[in-house]
Amino acid sequence: MPLIYDLHSHSTASDGVLEPAELVQRARDKGVDVLALTDHDVLDGIAEARAAADRLGVVLVPGVEVSVTWRGRVIHVLGLGVDTMNPPLRQGLEGLAEKRRWRTAELGRRLEELGIDGAAEGAARLTRGRVVSRTHFARYLVEAGYVRDFKAAFKRYLGRGRRAYVSCEWALLEEAVTWIRAAGGQAVIAHPARYRLGRGLFTELLEAFKNAGGTGLEVISSSHSRRENLVMAAQARRYGLLASVGSDFHEPAGSWCELGSVAALPGDCIPIWRDWGLEDMPLRQVAGNEGA
Ligand code: AMP
Ligand code: MN
Ligand code: MN
Ligand code: MN
Numbered sequence: 001m002p003l004i005y006d007l008h009s010h011s012t013a014s015d016g017v018l019e020p021a022e023l024v025q026r027a028r029d030k031g032v033d034v035l036a037l038t039d040h041d042v043l044d045g046i047a048e049a050r051a052a053a054d055r056l057g058v059v060l061v062p063g064v065e066v067s068v069t070w071r072g073r074v075i076h077v078l079g080l081g082v083d084t085m086n087p088p089l090r091q092g093l094e095g096l097a098e099k100r101r102w103r104t105a106e107l108g109r110r111l112e113e114l115g116i117d118g119a120a121e122g123a124a125r126l127t128r129g130r131v132v133s134r135t136h137f138a139r140y141l142v143e144a145g146y147v148r149d150f151k152a153a154f155k156r157y158l159g160r161g162r163r164a165y166v167s168c169e170w171a172l173l174e175e176a177v178t179w180i181r182a183a184g185g186q187a188v189i190a191h192p193a194r195y196r197l198g199r200g201l202f203t204e205l206l207e208a209f210k211n212a213g214g215t216g217l218e219v220i221s222s223s224h225s226r227r228e229n230l231v232m233a234a235q236a237r238r239y240g241l242l243a244s245v246g247s248d249f250h251e252p253a254g255s256w257c258e259l260g261s262v263a264a265l266p267g268d269c270i271p272i273w274r275d276w277g278l279e280d281m282p283l284r285q286v287a288g289n290e291g292a
Helices: 020-029 046-056 087-113 119-125 134-143 150-158 173-182 199-212 226-239
Strands: 034-037 059-070 073-080 186-189 216-221 242-246
Touching: 020 034, 020 046, 034 046, 046 059, 059 087, 059 173, 073 173, 073 216, 073 242, 087 119, 087 134, 087 173, 119 134, 134 150, 173 186, 173 199, 186 199, 186 242, 199 226, 216 226, 226 242
Parallel strands: 034 059, 186 216, 216 242
Antiparallel strands: 059 073, 073 186
């Protein structure tokens, strides 16, 4: 039986709603064998997730989803298999945390100008970790009755170019890839079809990414249509990038995709896990969970 990989997911350490241990339990219930926890700009959930994974016989890939600004656009770069104690990675993410604190305050001010009081505090109250993301602002706006639903929050206020949008200079592409590599990880461009870059810009992004040492493209993503999965499979082949697969799971309800429910990689892609040595090994042994 081929293993089921899901290499993109979120916990309460950033904007997911399940605690890391709950996330791993759910992944196991959904048949996932290999799960990457990739919270936005933090590694805080990894230790708890790893302990749960060892208990349950799931292979936990320590990961992170780094916010990058490239040519004025936000690009997400996944780091897979990172050493969570690595100083350059930790320092880099600390710098992003500082920017996030600034962005939270600024976003709160913008909303206040639009007649919405206490949003920064409200969003912060809805977090259980250190990361305040636009997801928390959206949940606050729904909860406080300013918008009908989550989607409307982004459409009216929080989405790019909308009334309360605050642009922020996140990490440079080269920096993000360098931190990930320093920590022994593989850098992967997350949900590449979501950026709506034209052909020329997309090529430039992939070239800059490869030059910086990036090796992977998230070919299969819940943010992609079936067709986009195939387009990205072709791009991965064309640029010699390894292919990754992720649900980008955030929560059990709502519009996000379920853990593990992602399409299979087209046969002509080289999987990002090619050299991880997992296929040949009994999983219980990998997870150190003999006899459970
Ligand atoms: P941030 O990194 O704080 O700017 O927040 C980005 C997060 O907001 C993403 O990871 C998604 O979880 C969520 N998000 C961004 N755009 C949308 C959208 N249009 N609809 C729903 N969620 C979104
Ligand atoms: Mn998110
Ligand atoms: Mn993302
Ligand atoms: Mn994500």
